[in-house]
Amino acid sequence: MSEKIAPSDDIIILDNIYKAFGPVQAVRGVSLRVKRGEVVVIIGPSGSGKSTLLRCINHLEAIDSGDIWIDGIHLTHRQTDINKVREEIGMVFQLFNLFPNYTVLENIMLAQRVVRKRSKEEARRIAMENLQKVGIPEKAESYPAQLSGGQQQRVAIARALAMNPKIMLFDEPTSALDPEMIKEVLDVMLQLAKEGMTMVVVTHEMGFARAAADRIVFMDNGEKIEETTPEKLFSAPEHDRTRQFLSRILAH
Amino acid sequence: MAQSKVQSAGASSRWRRMVDPKGLWAYAVVIFGILIVLAIYFDPSYRDAFDYIWPGVQMTLFLTVTSFALSLVIGLLAGLARVSSNPILYNIATFYVETIRGVPILVQLLYVTFVIFPLFVDGLTAAGLGFTIRDVEMHTRVIFGLALAYGAFEAEVFRAGIESIDKGQMEAARSLGMSYRQAMRYVILPQAIRTVLPPLGNDFIAMLKDTSLASALAVGEITHLSRQHRNRTFTTFQPLNVAAFLYLAMTLLLTRGVRYLERRMSPNE
Numbered sequence: 001m002s003e004k005i006a007p008s009d010d011i012i013i014l015d016n017i018y019k020a021f022g023p024v025q026a027v028r029g030v031s032l033r034v035k036r037g038e039v040v041v042i043i044g045p046s047g048s049g050k051s052t053l054l055r056c057i058n059h060l061e062a063i064d065s066g067d068i069w070i071d072g073i074h075l076t077h078r079q080t081d082i083n084k085v086r087e088e089i090g091m092v093f094q095l096f097n098l099f100p101n102y103t104v105l106e107n108i109m110l111a112q113r114v115v116r117k118r119s120k121e122e123a124r125r126i127a128m129e130n131l132q133k134v135g136i137p138e139k140a141e142s143y144p145a146q147l148s149g150g151q152q153q154r155v156a157i158a159r160a161l162a163m164n165p166k167i168m169l170f171d172e173p174t175s176a177l178d179p180e181m182i183k184e185v186l187d188v189m190l191q192l193a194k195e196g197m198t199m200v201v202v203t204h205e206m207g208f209a210r211a212a213a214d215r216i217v218f219m220d221n222g223e224k225i226e227e228t229t230p231e232k233l234f235s236a237p238e239h240d241r242t243r244q245f246l247s248r249i250l251a252h
Numbered sequence: 253m254a255q256s257k258v259q260s261a262g263a264s265s266r267w268r269r270m271v272d273p274k275g276l277w278a279y280a281v282v283i284f285g286i287l288i289v290l291a292i293y294f295d296p297s298y299r300d301a302f303d304y305i306w307p308g309v310q311m312t313l314f315l316t317v318t319s320f321a322l323s324l325v326i327g328l329l330a331g332l333a334r335v336s337s338n339p340i341l342y343n344i345a346t347f348y349v350e351t352i353r354g355v356p357i358l359v360q361l362l363y364v365t366f367v368i369f370p371l372f373v374d375g376l377t378a379a380g381l382g383f384t385i386r387d388v389e390m391h392t393r394v395i396f397g398l399a400l401a402y403g404a405f406e407a408e409v410f411r412a413g414i415e416s417i418d419k420g421q422m423e424a425a426r427s428l429g430m431s432y433r434q435a436m437r438y439v440i441l442p443q444a445i446r447t448v449l450p451p452l453g454n455d456f457i458a459m460l461k462d463t464s465l466a467s468a469l470a471v472g473e474i475t476h477l478s479r480q481h482r483n484r485t486f487t488t489f490q491p492l493n494v495a496a497f498l499y500l501a502m503t504l505l506l507t508r509g510v511r512y513l514e515r516r517m518s519p520n521e
Binding site for chain 2: 058060083084086087089090091093095097098099100101110111114115116156159160163
């Protein structure tokens with residue numbers, strides 16, 4: 001399966017992905033296509049395999065079987081340089097994962113310098129641009145521990161954006177935040193979606209899903225149960241399991 | 253009023269600290285030190301022992317610093333191999349760590365000095381190198397022996413330090429396109445150093461004491477010179493007291509230094 005595929009609109013192609021952790025089958029035969037500029041939101045109960053699926057996209061989890069193409073590059077092919085592919089995929093984590101020993105500015109500059117080989121001046125300029133974008137340029141010289149959770153997550157987004165990725169992955173970006181900080185992070189993500197960034201988002205924020213998603217994928221027990229538009233999902237979900245899940249989280 | 257209260261509280265706590273019943277051991281140490289210093293000053297037999305042993309301090313420090321530096325290099329490499337996913341590196345490093353740690357250092361020193369080094373150098377000599385095993389000074393062999401022994405301990409220190417860093421750090425670095433090496437170098441190791449520094453400091457002090465094992469190989473460090481002096485003069489108290497005094501003076505100073513570093517390097521949360 002090493003042949004190149006014809007160029008298409010689909011920047012992410014997941015084909016029949018399987019992934020197990022020991023005896024636990026986390027992802028069972030999921031296929032998914034994401035077009036350039038699309039925002040796809042993955043929802044589902046915890047343990048449904050949605051984070052694992054997301055982590056397979058940039059190979060933080062090695063898949064057991066299936067095929068992945070990122071922008072026409074066969075990710076699961078032996079000769080693919082995974083680091084090269086990852087440069088093009090930004091990722092935002094639930095627990096931010098900022099580097100505590102570096103300042104905010106250094107956090108955003110590090111990979112630019114080391115991976116993109118940008119000059120110090122250029123890296124700094126791009127870092128400041130992205131800090132501006134997420135609304136906290138005044139925190140450039142702070143250390144991550146001095147920031148609130150919402151600010152840390154915005155720095156993490158800026159750090160990923162500074163690499164000029166073609167795709168952004170969000171792994172429950174607001175799940176570790178206090179309620180009053182969720183909005184500031186979602187606002188940044190909405191802005192990104194509006195600018196046409198290709199995004200795959202695992203989240204429990206149904207408000208965001210409704211406002212930003214082109215498509216919503218519902219997963220349960222490692223399987224893709226349903227893939228549809230937000231309008232259809234929230235008004236008339238096709239599957240029982242989807243309906244149950246939605247009624248549980250939208251109850252109040 | 254408030255100020256004077258604060259001052260008096262400060263004064264009384266300072267006073268209490270001076271007579272802290274749990275701090276009496278420190279006075280005992282200082283008194284022991286002063287007695288030895290006085291003895292060296294006024295007692296010719298102590299002065300004689302001191303003059304004979306003093307040059308050994310230089311050799312002891314030289315052995316400590318060079319062996320420890322070398323053990324850090326070995327330990328870092330072996331520690332990295334221990335967390336590596338490469339099975340060959342992992343097995344070599346684990347074999348090294350497990351075997352070395354199970355053999356007394358003195359035996360290792362003898363082994364390196366009389367087995368490994370001769371074999372190695374004889375090989376080089378046979379290959380046409382211009383020197384033989386006799387040209388390799390004993391203290392050079394001891395340095396390698398100590399470094400090899402301590403490298404195994406440092407490997408475990410580094411491994412623990414690396415493993416103490418949250419998994420998310422490596423994932424974040426890799427997701428930004430960094431290679432494993434780059435992530436190690438720029439993200440993981442700089443953080444691990446903080447965790448690793450206090451145990452490394454303690455090992456440095458332990459190394460200082462373990463250089464005394466070199467006396468078994470007639471390297472002119474403190475312990476060896478003190479034994480020579482004993483044989484030379486048939487005195488026992490004087491050379492041993494002076495040797496213990498010299499070691500203690502150095503280790504106490506170093507302990508202070510390590511504690512200071514520890515406080516300075518504690519992560520600024």
